[in-house]
Amino acid sequence: MAQLAGRHLVRTGRDPHEFGGYFKVFSQFKKQCLARLEHGLPSIHHRPSKQAALDVPSDEAPATLKGFDAPSEALRKLWPAGEAEARKRLDHFTDANIDDYDTERDLPAHPGTSTLSTYLNAGVVSIRQCLHAALRHNRGELYSGSSGATTWMSELIWREFYRHILEGFPRVSMHRAFRPETEALPWRDAPDELAAWQEGRTGIPLVDAAMKQLVETGWMHNRLRMVTAMFLTKNLLIDWREGERFFMSHLIDGDLAANNGGWQWSASTGTDSVPYFRLFNPLSQSQRFDPQGVFLKQWLPQLEPLCAKTVHEPAKVSGGLFAQVDYPKPIVDLKRSRERALSAFRNL
Numbered sequence: 001m002a003q004l005a006g007r008h009l010v011r012t013g014r015d016p017h018e019f020g021g022y023f024k025v026f027s028q029f030k031k032q033c034l035a036r037l038e039h040g041l042p043s044i045h046h047r048p049s050k051q052a053a054l055d056v057p058s059d060e061a062p063a064t065l066k067g068f069d070a071p072s073e074a075l076r077k078l079w080p081a082g083e084a085e086a087r088k089r090l091d092h093f094t095d096a097n098i099d100d101y102d103t104e105r106d107l108p109a110h111p112g113t114s115t116l117s118t119y120l121n122a123g124v125v126s127i128r129q130c131l132h133a134a135l136r137h138n139r140g141e142l143y144s145g146s147s148g149a150t151t152w153m154s155e156l157i158w159r160e161f162y163r164h165i166l167e168g169f170p171r172v173s174m175h176r177a178f179r180p181e182t183e184a185l186p187w188r189d190a191p192d193e194l195a196a197w198q199e200g201r202t203g204i205p206l207v208d209a210a211m212k213q214l215v216e217t218g219w220m221h222n223r224l225r226m227v228t229a230m231f232l233t234k235n236l237l238i239d240w241r242e243g244e245r246f247f248m249s250h251l252i253d254g255d256l257a258a259n260n261g262g263w264q265w266s267a268s269t270g271t272d273s274v275p276y277f278r279l280f281n282p283l284s285q286s287q288r289f290d291p292q293g294v295f296l297k298q299w300l301p302q303l304e305p306l307c308a309k310t311v312h313e314p315a316k317v318s319g320g321l322f323a324q325v326d327y328p329k330p331i332v333d334l335k336r337s338r339e340r341a342l343s344a345f346r347n348l
């Protein structure tokens with residue numbers, strides 16, 4: 001059994017090397033995790049004894065800590081610090097949203113996910129507390145019952161999987177691709193396009209809205225993390241490490257294992273990553289997951305005059321309407337850039 005699954009989710013007490021090493025494929029890792037969980041749930045650790053109080057307000061980074069600016073007032077409001085807030089989010093999610101998770105989790109305009117990543121990564125709520133809460137809701141069922149609950153538990157296991165990968169293959173934490181042959185990809189040096197991506201000026205509304213969400217809130221919806229990462233690494237053919245770095249410097253839930261795993265998955269350089277020929281088309285993703293353009297208009301208010309059909313592709317608006325909308329033309333042709341990416345991967 002995986003060492004990390006042993007440490008974080010499933011207590012096995014056995015060395016993973018007994019099982020031939022570390023898992024590389026998520027489905028096998030998940031299967032083992034669930035099989036172990038069936039035999040007994042790891043208990044939640046006892047609350048540690050109280051430490052002597054420090055003379056530091058709990059929701060403020062000490063001003064004297066070098067390299068750590070205190071978060072803005074707006075960020076503090078969005079992500080209140082502390083265990084009570086994490087508990088509140090976990091309770092609210094398991095009471096109100098978990099059953100609809102599998103149908104709602106891909107819609108960026110809907111608050112259908114738990115928003116617990118920040119709290120999990122800060123250590124104020126544990127993966128075991130999340131697992132116990134989901135199972136309590138699902139009457140102890142790991143495989144059946146609420147499909148929302150089982151899907152959510154599967155996402156918790158993705159988190160464990162990437163930690164397991166980081167531990168088993170530490171090269172991924174040293175800016176190296178999991179799949180060494182992908183180091184030969186001809187990444188483009190395109191600083192203007194990289195800046196357009198970072199600043200939400202690519203002319204592709206879903207990508208731009210997502211990047212604005214990231215920079216303003218410190219968080220980005222999971223579907224959009226995949227869309228923006230694929231757009232950067234496939235359509236722009238820019239090295240995934242640029243994106244990984246940018247995300248890490250803006251995400252409030254930034255986590256080395258999950259961020260690296262997500263980037264290498266999207267760039268098809270990682271373990272069990274998306275096959276290179278399965279490129280998301282950001283326009284179809286936009287039409288499918290934000291059909292009315294609600295999310296797009298929230299982050300790109302200049303698109304407000306456009307209807308549900310044209311908002312996904314403002315450059316296609318006919319007549320004088322586009323001239324009235326202050327929005328850039330796409331920086332890249334989606335079809336041609338797709339071909340360029342496919343050919344780069346084929347030539348490896």
Ligand SMILES: Cc1cc2nc3c(=O)[nH]c(=O)nc-3n(C[C@H](O)[C@H](O)[C@H](O)COP(=O)(O)OP(=O)(O)OC[C@H]3O[C@@H](n4cnc5c(N)ncnc54)[C@H](O)[C@@H]3O)c2cc1C
Nearest residue numbers: 113114115116117155156159222225254255258259262263
């Ligand atoms: C390019 C890219 C970068 C990412 N960077 C990070 C990161 O720095 N930190 C981070 O925590 N997650 C990262 N993720 C995973 C995922 O996007 C976030 O965990 C999720 O959006 C957090 O929102 P939530 O708490 O509402 O998640 P929920 O949907 O409620 O899921 C519950 C928890 O499961 C875990 N989880 C869910 N999806 C994933 C996943 N795909 N991989 C790993 N764990 C997952 C998270 O801990 C999350 O809090 C990244 C994904 C991609 C594609």
